[in-house]
């Protein structure tokens with residue numbers, strides 16, 4: 001082993017040792033207080049709320065600096081409001097969520113009582129991505145704290161200012177035995193994933209999600225995997241095209257397409273293909289009248305992602321696809337602002353149609369009918385989100401029943417994710433498990449079945465010595 005790799009191994013050892021020390025502290029603290037009271041959990045949620053609320057401006061600034069231009073309103077909506085919403089939703093419902101759920105007891109076990117009792121799991125690990133760096137770290141943390149768990153967070157290295165800010169503001173509100181932030185890159189992530197957490201929630205790419213699942217499996221650590229993929233938007237013959245186009249342009253361009261549930265591509269009826277392209281372009285111009293200069297339009301997060309998106313578009317151009325740009329590629333954009341680029345009928349074989357796009361580039365493809373649209377969706381991996389636009393209830397039900405997607409919004413985009421009463425999660429390659437609201441509380445709890453026998457419950461004829469009647473009960 002050379003000197004450099006020996007030092008790297010030592011660093012790795014250090015990182016792993018530091019993470020394990022925090023984990024041990026949290027495990028010990030959990031052992032001392034395995035069932036935090038409602039008041040304790042509410043105080044934790046208050047602290048989380050304070051950290052976000054009192055640092056709103058610094059959060060906006062840090063994320064904008066990390067992106068080199070993130071729309072202020074998008075940070076307020078997509079990070080601050082959403083996170084505060086999740087915290088407050090959990091705090092208001094804490095008493096109800098913590099209560100045992102009564103279930104019916106089979107006749108021959110009466111008069112015993114059967115209940116499902118939520119039990120804190122212990123120490124929860126959260127690995128977060130860069131695209132909503134605050135929300136995707138703190139919204140699952142709120143659910144875990146509500147469930148009575150201790151929390152360790154590994155934010156993304158691609159948004160370093162936001163990660164450092166989270167470490168600072170959460171460090172001020174929390175003892176690290178309750179909540180700790182471990183800043184670092186892939187190596188820290190890899191060491192983090194090897195910790196024997198009681199639950200590990202990972203948000204990120206499908207490729208890294210596979211590695212996380214492998215590492216967690218060695219410890220039998222249960223995981224929730226919030227992954228990505230290609231989410232389709234299907235426009236039915238019966239759709240109001242202008243309204244569909246507005247929703248698609250909004251869902252695609254929020255955070256410049258760097259949203260896990262952004263519509264990745266559009267399937268439109270062949271006869272309405274050109275009208276769809278024109279309507280989406282028109283809707284984008286209305287949302288961003290000066291897309292080349294407005295600070296409302298977010299930048300692509302890094303040079304690597306910017307180059308990746310440009311290569312995808314160039315490959316489509318070379319393959320003969322028609323390209324419609326909203327904004328000008330030649331304008332003096334601030335750094336890394338990509339014009340909104342619609343790619344009409346690209347071939348299925350190019351990267352644009354094989355990989356998650358995660359940027360302001362939108363393929364629009366023609367389909368012959370609803371069955372064709374369904375077949376196209378089903379030819380790919382199961383998507384995280386599916387959007388369906390139209391008024392015909394029968395076709396809508398057919399599309400929803402014959403496709404398997406993590407979640408659905410009908411006649412809109414993103415909305416099913418932006419609420420705490422619906423569970424949020426993927427299926428197949430787009431993820432497993434769910435959180436948000438009560439689903440999050442249950443994910444981070446052991447929903448423990450408890451049967452309490454009554455003095456009168458005898459089990460009757462189920463005990464030996466058995467009789468002929470025993471088997472017929």
Ligand code: NAD
Nearest residue numbers: 128129130155156185186189190204205208226227228260
């Ligand atoms: P990523 O998978 O590259 O990284 C996510 C996190 O994992 C980061 O903190 C990173 O440091 C860490 N990491 C990277 N390699 C690791 C390894 N080998 N071991 C352990 N940790 C490792 O994802 P990203 O680029 O940050 O985010 C974009 C992806 O996330 C997209 O695919 C997007 O669809 C997906 N996403 C999903 C959701 C969802 O809720 N389902 C939300 C946002 C983003």
